Amino acid sequence: MSAARRPAVVRRPRHPVGERPFIVIWEATRACPLACLHCRAEAQTARHPEELDGAAARRVMDQVAAFGRPSPLFVITGGDPFQRPDLIELVAYGTRLGLRVAVSPSGTPTLTRENLAAIREAGAVAVSLSLDGSTAERHDAFRGVPGVYEWTLEGWRAARELGLKVQVNTTVTRHSLDDLADVAAVVRREGALLWSGFLLVPTGRGERLDGLTPEETEDALHFLYDCGAVFATKTTEGHHFRRVALQRAVLDARGERPELGPLYARLSERAAELGLFEGERRAVRRPPMDVSSGRGFVFVSHTGEVHPSGFLPLSAGNVRESELMDLYRGSELFTALRDPSRLGGKCGRCEFRTVCGGSRSRAYGVSRDVLAADPYCAYRPGSFPYQEELRVLTESMRTQGTPSPYVQ
Template sequence: MNGGRSGAGPAAPVVRRQRQDAGERPFIVIWEATRACPLACLHCRAEAVPDRDPRELDTRAAEDLIRQVAAFGHPAPLFVITGGDPFQRPDLLELIAYGARTGVRVAVSPSGTPTLTPERLRAVHGAGAVGLSLSLDGSTPGLHDGFRGVPGVYRWTLDAWDAARALGMKTQINTTVTRHNLHDLPDIVRLVRDHGAMLWSAFLLVPTGRGSALGALTAGETEDVLNFVHDIGLTVPAKTTEAHHFRRVALQRRILADRGDDHVAVLGLGPLYRALRDRAAALGLTDGARRARRPPLDVNAGRGFVFVSHTGTVHPSGFLPLGAGSVRERPLTEIYRTSGLFTGLRDPDRLGGRCGACEFRRVCGGSRSRAFGLTGDPYAEEPWCGYVPGSFPHRRELAGLLAGHRAARRGAS
């Protein structure tokens, strides 16, 4: 797969900066509306349960949360209602409509269950939801349903996907990357291409909740996966979640493509990358016209990202269980802008280990959630990154790209 650029005109940014100052306004706020869910997913962060928790934010408190999101200013952060299964809340449509009236864009991330019917999707769309996020963790019922813990989830998910697309809803497909589906990733991408999606997100597992029991990837396997996601970005719009070193990969690959260097040799990619690349070619994913690559967005836990739990506690990420306060007691704007946890995570000079010494630390920063999950220290080095600081050979070109990104970030503040 050729990662080079073609055509005239100025080069697109390799990494997109946030339009607003990330210290003042997050890009996205995720709200765990409930932990109730009929599934038993192997990786579940929420350790979902069958019944709703009486401590959940009720309708009035949820509307107050939406007003707190709007208080960040215009444009308000994207507000994503997730779970558990958001359809377990009878006030879901009411809250979506309230967000629309308040000027907050609302997206929904439901579970693939029998509650996910075309009728409910039409109702969600009609209430004003701007998008839908669905999970697909295997290209076959055996792989996906085995991971999700309930037979039939694969079919429900694909039917909902097609129904959402027919309604004109923007749909994001999320794939949790674990050992069970490493070699299935090209086949999942084929489904994304064939069914159509606004975005495909490869989520690198964070060992928290039930996910603590799943096998970790090696640093080498992680590099192979991230480079495959970079390649496939010419076929489908692709991003990563909890894989912030994907931004490092994007910078490295731009420089190597501009120089005409072999990225496999320079980056030391391994057999998994070659297998993924060969399978993608066999599926025809490398043929035909190329789309413009989607540059990754510079967002990290506490730096453009906020998670609010079902009880109202505020966290830098849903996979980083350290709390910074509660929206029942302090405004979300105040917690995000001033709490020591959030301001600390926005300071790259607080990072330790290889992350602290890395020339990419201001544009990457590593997964703070994975660092905490495996070491107990949110500032520790990224455990699934094998990059040795200072080892990328083209220092001058890299310095130019990093300087341009820093200047763009200062311009947004």
């Protein structure tokens, strides 16, 4: 098959990421009744007095729309966005501007069919929900409140029935490592547009959790890749998933398997016991999107601070005083993150640096150097044996029409 007709292994956004983001996430509030062990926002039960009010939130959406059509995906997150009484009004306003609006609610008593129907009626196209354990005991222990598992499943089913697309997020920590195959089985059973494995970043409450070893991370990423054969998968703060996709494409073409560790073996064995990979398989694997902190991605906090990611607590400025477009395009922080030649350590030496680049959030969380190497990466630069095949695949990555992450 010619390079021109070869299916994409990694997708790039349609527009240059230096000009406009692919996705904008707005933290509508930090109020949330849960006590999740990993919470980057260290959510509180009450709303912050300096939260962006409705008028300021509408100005943010105006600025997102100003990037042009097709507009960036606009995700309203929290905390729990349903803690804002004006959420429905804001979803409707963003929709009228032409934004594709998604909402990321918490699994609380507010996650009702009525609330989901209201955001759907207002124009929301999708929701993302968190599932951090395959059973109520495991998930509720991680979320800090009993009943969250059932609220999440009920909301998940209601959202699908209402026609909302559902993304399911799972935090990959030591707590969840050996449960990943069982979580995947729940995702396949219940049905979701996308399953995202979030590789823990040591920020907020997450600083108190045990991190993964690079080898465990590698095994988990390859297991997520395997799951992509039966339902769509992605990662959050696991940018080396794009490296894995490229490596596996080359190895698959040669009929070879990667050499992986004991965690991968355990997950694969458990997946076989569950019949996870049996039955219908996807006709086309969903390629990961080449988007990273500050490079196609921007986060606006509850008080208006503009960050490259919600997990990277460095601000380029505030939307109360500066235009989002100016901060995204021209701030030193964002432009540095879009320049792979500035990466340090092994990330800077790696042949995958332009398509992976490592998690800048995790690098900062561990070293306080936003351009340092990602401490969760096990890959040794230059060690992949089939560099010519890799070069052909990398060169075939081209700007092309790319759908929203919430659209098949």
